[in-house]
Amino acid sequence: MKIKRISVWVVALRSHETYHMADGKTCDVTPSALVKLDTDTGISGWGEVCPIPHDLPAYAAGVAPAITEMAPVLLGADPVGPEAVMERLYAHLQGHFYAKSAIDTALWDITAKAADLPLFALLGGRQAQDMPLYHSITCVAPDEMARMAIEAYAQGMRQFQVKLGADADWQADVARLVQVREAVGDGPLVYGDWNCGTDVLSATRVGRAVAHLDVMLEQPCRTILECAHVHGATGLPMKLDESAHDVVSLIAGHQAGCMNAAALKLSKMGGLSAMRACRDLCLSLGTQMCIEDTWGSDITTAAVVHLAASTPARGLMNTCDLSIYVGPRLAPNAPVRENGRLPRQQAQALALPLMRPLGARR
């Protein structure tokens, strides 16, 4: 089998509720890059990457130029067996993990279709009956966030990510954690996420003010060392995201003792191939995983759900149905949440009969 055509689209995803994070990072209308690989056998594969603006060293408009650079390696290559193709791409163009992520998903889509198997069968086989979801709450006024938490709770959600730091007011962050914790009652998992947007002192003040509560903190500062200081000073469990992006940085987080949980994301890790190796590592390290992506629609959601479905329940903290947060829906048959979880029958082959995507074809 040979790749004979690469098509790239950029689709504007509009958030149903504008999503605010620390440091002015906002998702309102967010461009998402869709990639389609056509082969000489008629099998095609899809991939998607939607970087949040100002979040990672990534931007949606960068996908097409990176693919222009990689096209000579891709065209004519055998897409079955994604890791071999990705190895050649890494040698050809250093970095640019986000652009490679969309390619990698498309290669896995083709490989699973060629094997006539759902993708989760190639990533380890189905391990979870259904998968827990988390609901991410945009950083606005504390009482408004508590209201959103109650709304999501009523839909069955039992894990809540509370975005912090958008107004650089540590006392408001304390109120956010206190009010959301109070709103959802005892039991559900609540964690406050700064997305690297605060400093050790502010995070420590927030953490110590809520240290009597059952809450976890997520990536307060940019580096693992800073997060470890906050963890040590507050005694609260810690989740790492931005600073844990590959095998070596995951080990560093583990060694620093501040990685009770970690976010595995396609766009920062460079696709399913790299993310699968990180998933296997986290299982060995005993780290709870959020298997997800930065942002995106149905293709991204399907890809992460396949990896989540092939992950033993003991390591899977949650996954994310990203497409619920944005419109338009790109594939009507893609997974949809039910009672706070993604039911097993919804994670089928990545084969997504896409509607004609919006935006210009390149």
Next chain:
Amino acid sequence: MTFDVNRAWTPATAIQVLNSVKARDWVEQPCETLDQCAHVARRVQNPIMLDECMHEFQDHLEAWKRAACEGVKVKPNRVGGLTRARQIRDFGVSVGWQMHIEDLGGSALADTAALHLAASTPEAHRLASWLCHYHLSIDPVPGQGARNRQGFATPPSEPGLGVAPDEAMLGQPVAVYE
């Protein structure tokens, strides 16, 4: 060249021998334990490959943390199968190890399973593989699988493992469950 000590040296012997010879080739499993091998690795110039003291994934993580080796043997039947061997292989690629990817021993069936893993490993991290089957007088998968061709082996490209034993040659199964 790889000199395989198979755990036979004490740390002092390893340091004396390796610092007395000019050879700077790979040395495999000089001493019994990971502790001893890590101690030796700090005091000699040869690259060290670990084998018998590596059982679980955690041993590989520990070996890397302690800079105890520059490579490992990846043997599916020693670590519990291809799934775990793949995880170790992926880790080895991530931390820059060079690996011998092969099995403990066995016919061309076991050799070929390991060779599939070797073939899917980036070249820079795949030092070499050993084939067991040509040391054996019996060949239950005649002519099939990964075989030596001028010092190189290629895994079969048909679906699956690409090896199917001749059941007549195997005789009666020791157990059958239905």
